[in-house]
Amino acid sequence: MSDLDAFGTFFLPGPTEVRRPVLEAMLAPMLPHRGAAFEALFARLQQGLQPIFRTARPVYVSSSSATGLMEAAIRCAPPGPILSLVNGAFSERFAHIARACDRETHVLATPWGQIADLNAVESALASRAFAAVTVVHSETSTGALSALPPLVELAHRYGAALLVDSVTGLAGVPVETDAWDIDFVLTGSQKAMALPPGLAFGVASEQFIARATQGPSRGLYFDLVEFEQYIHKNQTPNTPALSLLYAAAAQTDFIAQETIEGRWHRHAAMASLTHAWVDRLTDETGRPFAVFAAPGQRSATVTAVALPDGLTGDAIVKAVAQRGFVIGGGYGQLKQRTFRIGHMGDHTVDGVARCLAACNDAIHHLLATTA
Ligand SMILES: *Cc1c(COP(=O)(O)O)cnc(C)c1O
Secondary structure (H helix, E strand, O other), X not given: OOHHHOOOEEOOOOOOOOOHHHHXXXXXXXXXXXXXXXXXXXXXXXXXXXXXXXXXXXXXXXXXXXXXXXXXXXXXXXXXXEEEEEOXXXXXXXXXXXXXXXXXXXXEEOOOOOOOOHHHHHXXXXXXXXOEEEEEOEEOOOOEXXXXXXXXXXXXXXXXXXXXXXXXXXXXXXXXXXXXXXXXXXXXXXXXXXXXXXXXXXXXXXXXHXXXXXXXXXXXXXXXXXXXXHHOOOOOOOOOOHHHHHHHHHHHHHHHHHOHHHHHXXXXXXXXXXXXXXXXXHHHHOOOOEEOOOOOOEOOOEEEEEOOOOOOHHHHHHHHHOOOEXXXXXXXXXXXXXXXXXXXXXXXXXXXXXHHHHHHHHHHHHHHHHO
C-alpha cells in the first residue's frame, strides 16, 4: 500500500472515489483559455454536461466548490426576500449564505430527516411576496430527498424562483432541469459526478438570467450574467481550473457511455442494498438501527444511519477505517447519533456490498466489546 492509498476506499458523502483515467486526464499540458483549443474542449464538456442536467441550456462551469454557485444563486436572484426551506445542515447553510449576502431571509424549518410539508410551503409563500425559494434537493446531512416538481410549481404559482442545491442529487438521482422548469440548479464536482473537488456546475433558465440583471448586488466572480455572456463563446469569464476541466471532459465521456438513466438505476440499487442492510442489522442485533430519512423520501446517493444508545458515529467511522473503508460521521447536530455512507459516483453494487460488510463487521465487533 502506498501512502496515497492509506485512506482506504472512499464511501464518504464527498469527496468520493475518482477513477484512475479521470485523474490521469489532468496530466494534459496547459493551453491558453482564450483560443480555439480551449473552446473545443469547453464545447465537448458542454455536450457531456447537458444530458446530465437534462437541459438544452448551457451548463455554467465555476472554478470554485459548490458553495460558490450557492452564493451565485442568491446574488443573482431577483430583488426581494428569500424563503429558505431548512431541513438539515446544508439547507441551513443556504439560508446562512442568503443572510450573508444581505438578503432578507425567512426560514421554513422542518425537523432534520424530514422534507418540507407542501402545505407549509404554500402558507409561507401566500403570507408575503418572496423573490426566491432555496431548497437542498438531497440533504447530505440526513439523506432526505425533496421532490422538486411540486416545489417548482408552488414557487412559480406565487411568483418566486426556485433555487436548487442538488450537490448530492445531480448525476445520482433524476433531475429534469428543463422538463421541471427549474430556475437555477447547481452541483459540485466531488459528489455524484465523481470528480476531484474544485469545480461547480449550474444551469439557469433564460428567464432567471433575464431577471438576474436586476439583482441588487451580484458581485463579480459569481455573477451568472457574466457566465451566460461568456458561455456562448465557449469561454469562462476568468481563468478556469483547466486541469479539472480535462478531468470533467473525460468523466462526462464515461457518464455518456453508462447513460444518465443507467447511472440513476445504479444509484437506486446501491441505496436499496444499503437500506436492506440497515434493516437486517436491526434484526440481527435486536438494537434499533434505522435509516434516518423516511421511506419514499430517501436520497439514492447518501444514507444516514441512526444509532442505538451506546454507539457513536466517531467509533463506527474509526472501526470501519481500520477495515479499509472511509465512511462519514454524523453531520452537525447529528454528529454522534448517526453515521453516513456515501454510495455515490462511480461505485458499484458489489463495491457497496464490500463496504457494508466492513461496516457490519465493525458494528458487531463494537457491540460485542462494549456490551
Ligand atoms: C457538499 C455539499 C455542499 C458544499 O459543497 P462544497 O463543494 O464544499 O462547497 C453543499 N450542499 C450539499 C448538499 C453538499 O452535499
